[in-house]
Amino acid sequence: MTLAHLQHLIQNLYGAKDSRRGVEGTFMWFMEEVGELSAALRGGKDPAHLALEFADVLAWLATLANIAGVDLEAAIRAKYGDGCPGCGRTPCACNGAEKP
Amino acid sequence: MTLAHLQHLIQNLYGAKDSRRGVEGTFMWFMEEVGELSAALRGGKDPAHLALEFADVLAWLATLANIAGVDLEAAIRAKYGDGCPGCGRTPCACNGAEKP
Numbered sequence: 001m002t003l004a005h006l007q008h009l010i011q012n013l014y015g016a017k018d019s020r021r022g023v024e025g026t027f028m029w030f031m032e033e034v035g036e037l038s039a040a041l042r043g044g045k046d047p048a049h050l051a052l053e054f055a056d057v058l059a060w061l062a063t064l065a066n067i068a069g070v071d072l073e074a075a076i077r078a079k080y081g082d083g084c085p086g087c088g089r090t091p092c093a094c095n096g097a098e099k100p
Numbered sequence: 101m102t103l104a105h106l107q108h109l110i111q112n113l114y115g116a117k118d119s120r121r122g123v124e125g126t127f128m129w130f131m132e133e134v135g136e137l138s139a140a141l142r143g144g145k146d147p148a149h150l151a152l153e154f155a156d157v158l159a160w161l162a163t164l165a166n167i168a169g170v171d172l173e174a175a176i177r178a179k180y181g182d183g184c185p186g187c188g189r190t191p192c193a194c195n196g197a198e199k200p
Contacts, residue, residue: 051170
């Protein structure tokens with residue numbers, strides 16, 4: 001599944017609702033899912049449940065991108081397509097204390 | 101770019117650092133990027149900057165998935181591959197007040 005396919009899938013499922021809700025309300029839903037992901041990562045018990053929490057965060061991120069008119073694949077290629085944006089290398093050779 | 105390609109790209113760039121940092125420290129980096137995305141969405145000024153903040157959140161989500169051993173494409177297909185997980189339809193026909 002490509003990132004464009006993901007954005008289309010979420011647009012087809014939820015686009016009508018998303019456009020009514022707007023970016024602020026959607027961000028609050030996204031954050032709720034981020035919290036659930038945190039709990040699932042901390043628990044470390046059920047791999048299937050953990051995977052579903054990742055899916056929810058990714059789906060809400062795709063929703064936010066759809067509302068904001070952002071192409072996730074183009075964004076990833078622009079930022080990470082030529083190696084680490086910090087040092088330009090693959091693998092990253094930035095100082096360990098630096099971001100990322 | 102497929103979700104698997106994204107996970108491999110991030111693994112090649114940062115896998116060595118990620119495995120040393122662990123899930124807790126990585127989650128804190130992820131949250132910092134989520135905060136920057138919030139600021140960029142609120143500002144609503146520069147589309148290129150906004151896209152890069154989406155890229156960062158997505159990259160750190162891929163990092164978390166790599167550390168946790170989660171296949172993002174399989175997770176999305178499991179949760180959203182057969183229509184809305186709430187009502188089973190595309191587009192979603194859940195009550196507007198319900199999640200999502």
